[in-house]
Structure formats: C-alpha cells, structure tokens
Amino acid sequence: MRDSNREWILAQRPDGEPDMGSFELQETDVPEPRHGELLVRVRYLSVDPYMRGRMRDAESYAEPWDVGDPMEGAVVGEVIESDSDAYDEGDLVTGGGTWADYTVLDADDVAPVDPSIADLPAYLGVLGMPGRTAYFGLLEVGDPKPGETVVVSGAAGAVGSVVGQIAKLNGCRVVGFAGSERKVEWLTEDLGFDAAINYKDVDDYRTALDEAAPDGIDVYFDNVGGPITDAVFTKLNLDARVAVCGQIAFYNDEGVPTGPRKLPQLIASRATVQGLLVGDFATRFEEASQQLGAWVASGDISHRETTVSGLENAPEAFLGLFSGDNIGKQVVAVSE
Amino acid sequence: MRDSNREWILAQRPDGEPDMGSFELQETDVPEPRHGELLVRVRYLSVDPYMRGRMRDAESYAEPWDVGDPMEGAVVGEVIESDSDAYDEGDLVTGGGTWADYTVLDADDVAPVDPSIADLPAYLGVLGMPGRTAYFGLLEVGDPKPGETVVVSGAAGAVGSVVGQIAKLNGCRVVGFAGSERKVEWLTEDLGFDAAINYKDVDDYRTALDEAAPDGIDVYFDNVGGPITDAVFTKLNLDARVAVCGQIAFYNDEGVPTGPRKLPQLIASRATVQGLLVGDFATRFEEASQQLGAWVASGDISHRETTVSGLENAPEAFLGLFSGDNIGKQVVAVSE
Numbered sequence: 001m002r003d004s005n006r007e008w009i010l011a012q013r014p015d016g017e018p019d020m021g022s023f024e025l026q027e028t029d030v031p032e033p034r035h036g037e038l039l040v041r042v043r044y045l046s047v048d049p050y051m052r053g054r055m056r057d058a059e060s061y062a063e064p065w066d067v068g069d070p071m072e073g074a075v076v077g078e079v080i081e082s083d084s085d086a087y088d089e090g091d092l093v094t095g096g097g098t099w100a101d102y103t104v105l106d107a108d109d110v111a112p113v114d115p116s117i118a119d120l121p122a123y124l125g126v127l128g129m130p131g132r133t134a135y136f137g138l139l140e141v142g143d144p145k146p147g148e149t150v151v152v153s154g155a156a157g158a159v160g161s162v163v164g165q166i167a168k169l170n171g172c173r174v175v176g177f178a179g180s181e182r183k184v185e186w187l188t189e190d191l192g193f194d195a196a197i198n199y200k201d202v203d204d205y206r207t208a209l210d211e212a213a214p215d216g217i218d219v220y221f222d223n224v225g226g227p228i229t230d231a232v233f234t235k236l237n238l239d240a241r242v243a244v245c246g247q248i249a250f251y252n253d254e255g256v257p258t259g260p261r262k263l264p265q266l267i268a269s270r271a272t273v274q275g276l277l278v279g280d281f282a283t284r285f286e287e288a289s290q291q292l293g294a295w296v297a298s299g300d301i302s303h304r305e306t307t308v309s310g311l312e313n314a315p316e317a318f319l320g321l322f323s324g325d326n327i328g329k330q331v332v333a334v335s336e
Numbered sequence: 337m338r339d340s341n342r343e344w345i346l347a348q349r350p351d352g353e354p355d356m357g358s359f360e361l362q363e364t365d366v367p368e369p370r371h372g373e374l375l376v377r378v379r380y381l382s383v384d385p386y387m388r389g390r391m392r393d394a395e396s397y398a399e400p401w402d403v404g405d406p407m408e409g410a411v412v413g414e415v416i417e418s419d420s421d422a423y424d425e426g427d428l429v430t431g432g433g434t435w436a437d438y439t440v441l442d443a444d445d446v447a448p449v450d451p452s453i454a455d456l457p458a459y460l461g462v463l464g465m466p467g468r469t470a471y472f473g474l475l476e477v478g479d480p481k482p483g484e485t486v487v488v489s490g491a492a493g494a495v496g497s498v499v500g501q502i503a504k505l506n507g508c509r510v511v512g513f514a515g516s517e518r519k520v521e522w523l524t525e526d527l528g529f530d531a532a533i534n535y536k537d538v539d540d541y542r543t544a545l546d547e548a549a550p551d552g553i554d555v556y557f558d559n560v561g562g563p564i565t566d567a568v569f570t571k572l573n574l575d576a577r578v579a580v581c582g583q584i585a586f587y588n589d590e591g592v593p594t595g596p597r598k599l600p601q602l603i604a605s606r607a608t609v610q611g612l613l614v615g616d617f618a619t620r621f622e623e624a625s626q627q628l629g630a631w632v633a634s635g636d637i638s639h640r641e642t643t644v645s646g647l648e649n650a651p652e653a654f655l656g657l658f659s660g661d662n663i664g665k666q667v668v669a670v671s672e
Contacts, residue, residue: 259594263609267611268611271610273602274606
C-alpha cells in the first residue's frame, strides 16, 4: 500500500471544451475511514459525460463541483480497511468515490462486485449506472413493443450499446447511430443491431434513416442531440416515445444551443418526449442489477470497455468521451 | 330559402400569410341531400387555426385541401330537408360542413344542438371541438393535480379559455398568456385565472413568470409556441407535463422554424412533452360533451364568442385568428 494518495481536483471551470488545465492532480494523505466507512484501493474508475455538467457553476440534476473539489465518480476497488460489519478487507465493491488511488466509501452506499459474473470494469458499465440507465430508460420511458423500430444515438457508448441489445431482446428492429466504422461493425456484427449509421460518414441522416428504419421510428433513445435527433424527429411514427437521456452534442456549449423547433412536429405524431434520469428509479436498482447480471452471465448481452491505464491519465479518458474515443464504457485502470 | 348557394373555395395556396386572394366565393346550386343526409341552412360556421395547415400541400394530421376544394369546417345550422329518420326539418344540429349558405351533412356525423343550454355559437366553441380539445388535452395529457401551477398560452382563445377554467375547477393555480389588456381582464376578472400576462406588453416573459408562477410550472398547455413557450420551458418543475395542442406562431411559416433547443432542459426536469389531437379521444366525446354541457349550464365555465357577420366575411374572420382579433371562439354568423 502506498503511504500517500493522489487525487484529481477541479482546477478551473472550463469555458467551452475542457482541457488538461481544467484538472490538477494533488498529493494528499491516504484518507481514514470513519464508522461505517470503507477505505478502498481504486482498481477502476468511471468517467462519464454527465460530469461535464458538474464542472459548470449552474444548478442542475447533479450538484456542481466547486473549484478545488475532488472529481467524483463511480469506482470499483478492493476494501483495504473496513469500519463496517458488512464488508471485510479484500472484498471487491463498487460505489461513488473520487478520481484517486484511495477513496473512502460509505458501506451503506456500495454494492458487492462478483468477478465470476463479469470482469471488474463491467461494474462501471453494463452492470453499473450506465446499464441501469439503459434498462429503465428503454423499458419505462421508451416502452418498446415487439416489431417496433427503436433508434439509439450514441449507440456504441456505455448506455446506447445496452439499450440496443435490450431492445433486440424485446423483439424490436434496432438502428444505431455511431461515429466510426469500427463502432458500426461492433453494433451490427457483435451486438445484433439490424442497422447502424456512421454519422461521420453520412451527409443526409434522413435518407439514411429511410433505408435503416423503413417503417418509421417508434422509440428513440437519445444520448446525443443535435442534427441526428433533428433527423429522427422527422421520422417519428404515431404515438412514438422519445427518451432524452443525454445531449452530449451540447455539453461543452456555454450558450443556449439553437436548432429546428420540434414542437410543431409533435402534434402530427402525438409523440411523447420525456427526460430521463436513472436516479428516479433508485428503488428498483436491485431488479435492474439482477436482470442485467443474468443477461451478461447468459451471454444475451455483450459488453465492452475501453480502458485508459493510470490515474494520471484520467482527464485524457474523460476528454476522449467528447471526441468519441471510447467503444462501450470508458474506464480508467488505476491499479492492478 | 334562397334558390342558389354560395360557397367559399380555396382559390390558391398561400405562400406565408394567407390573404383574401387565397379564397374565392362561388355561386353554386343548393346541394341535394342523399339517403341518410341532411340539407342544413348554416347559422354559424367555425374558423379555426388548424385550417391553415389544410391550405398547405403537405400531408399532416388533417387532409390537405386541393385548390378549388370548398373550405370545410364545423357549422351549426337548421335542418331544411332531411333524408334521415334521426332528424326532422327545423332541428338544430352541428357537424362538419362547408363555408356556405347551405351544406349537406351526414346524419350519422351530426349532433343535436340544445339552445336551452347555450346559444348556438357555443356549439362551435366550448361545446364543440375546441372545448373537447381543452377537456382531453388538459385532463389526459396535462394531468393536473390540485395545488399545481398550470400555464396556458393562447389563453383567451377558444381552447385556452376552457383549459384555464377546467384547471381552476381542478384546484390549480392558473396563469394565462394573452395578447391584449382586454383579454387579460377577461381571464382574470371573469374566468378566475390567478394571473394573466399580456405578451405584447411584456419584454421579459421569464421575469413575468417569476411573479405569476412563483412555484414554477407543473403543466403547460401550449397553443402558440415560440418565445412564450421558450420562457415556459425554463420554468418547468420536476416531472412537469407539456401538452402541445397548437403552434399558431408558426402556421404561416413556410420553412422549418428555429429556436432554442429544448431537449437539454428536459433531462433536469424529466418533463414529458406530448403532442395532442382531439380526434384520438373520439370514443369519449360523449363524456366530454356531457361534462362541458353541465359546466356551462351551471355557470362553472363561462364562454365567449367573437362573431363576424356575413358569409362574405368568413375569410376575414379566419385571417383575424392570426392577429388575435378574437376573444374566445371566433365564429361567422351566416344567417339568422
């Protein structure tokens, strides 16, 4: 065990795109767990697009960080010291920690990790918050019926890749938007998507959708926003459902983005558009974890993680989310 | 009875705002009812914003008119000749006819009119399609709970004025947007709205809403779209519901209107935005008519109609909808 700790803090609020100057790696003491807490050596930490919102000085669904605050996020790690009856030294757990070598977690807020079901990084993706987001967002907001067409943006990301596979398990035609040929291949050849559109290689998304979704779109799970979403809205079927999970296209915008107005289109389609936050389903997380674990164990759902090695490279991993460097869930490997 | 008929036809499709050249009044023969039909002398006819969409050569929820087609719309009139057992000469009925002195209605598609409940024009407003739109749109899509704040745009129109009153009957705080001081007075002094904002006299709708809706907005019933709607979306409470009934601000736009993107805001509020068309509730029209009739008879719901006299002035009445000439329902008085 190291005798000191390293922890990333928010060094300054970004104006537009964050860069390395937004972050600073500080040397600190290894924290000490208090009653009911666990000292955890971080094995993997999660970087997620929503964190961009927390770097901004504006109230939103996630509390903003102050400059100087540690960067927080989900981690998977090993209990080094336990002041809780629920976990022992050596246990593998996952919970909300910091971008650090060592982090302290409240034993009440962690979940056990079973490496026989999936490798550790999967607990930050398909078996973590992104998987649960896909599960509730698709099934509760999207409400897909067999035979319907489901379109997913950010389809090769941590959430989108699970959304598409759950939609396939529900008997839907599934179309994904993703940003590279490798991603498109992964979606169609490994994950069973019926079609995938490389949005960086296609000029006219509406024409691409005519081919990929010839019967129109019944469910749209949106992680991205912008021109992809504009095109999808023109193809919504009667009584379509739109789950607005993320709008990564705009997370680095400081002003209010503009674009085609969508409300006039909703009258003809009577579509329902609903914002989605996984925390609203907290009382049902156990159900989602059980089901997702079973699907992963049975091979019904495949998953993939993109790993950047070294705590010192955590900001780089985070910044890569906005250029689409990741296939599947982006994680940082902090220790072996 | 006249020995000839006059009927307005679509003379040419408008490019942008319609004008008098969009319409032509033709002399025709008085039509003859076939089996199951009624010849009706039109007393009042309805002009409605949605008709602008039918003047456009584009598929939408209402069938487009061809150039040369008669202008269609709801009428109230007197049966002159009946080839149906359901109605006799002299009966007052309402149904979907044409902008004409005489029109033929299918007896299966008309409803009786009872002048002891309300004057005839009310059957084109609060007791017609606009009232039913308000009823189902507010109660089924808006789903207001006692104590919640309901905001209505186009509040002094045929639909909005009923929406606000039903919301009051449901124990809500009700705020309306309208376009003149006279309308604002009608809403707050006669209809019981808690507040009304004259959008033509206010620069900053958000600040106006801070005062009129200090607890935020739980339900938004949108008849208008545009800057009013943009401001309302910034004030939506958690789990707010938005019923998109009309977007009159854009009905004369030939291109796709642009504006602030709203999807990013939906994540924080988890608001639900849904398009609304009254025809989807056709199996429940009887329920709505009964309830609205009872509310009108008891005085729980007030109503008002703006009347333009003379069939020859029907286009003028229609065009006035887009400049907000009407308070309550705009009708045309065709005969005594």
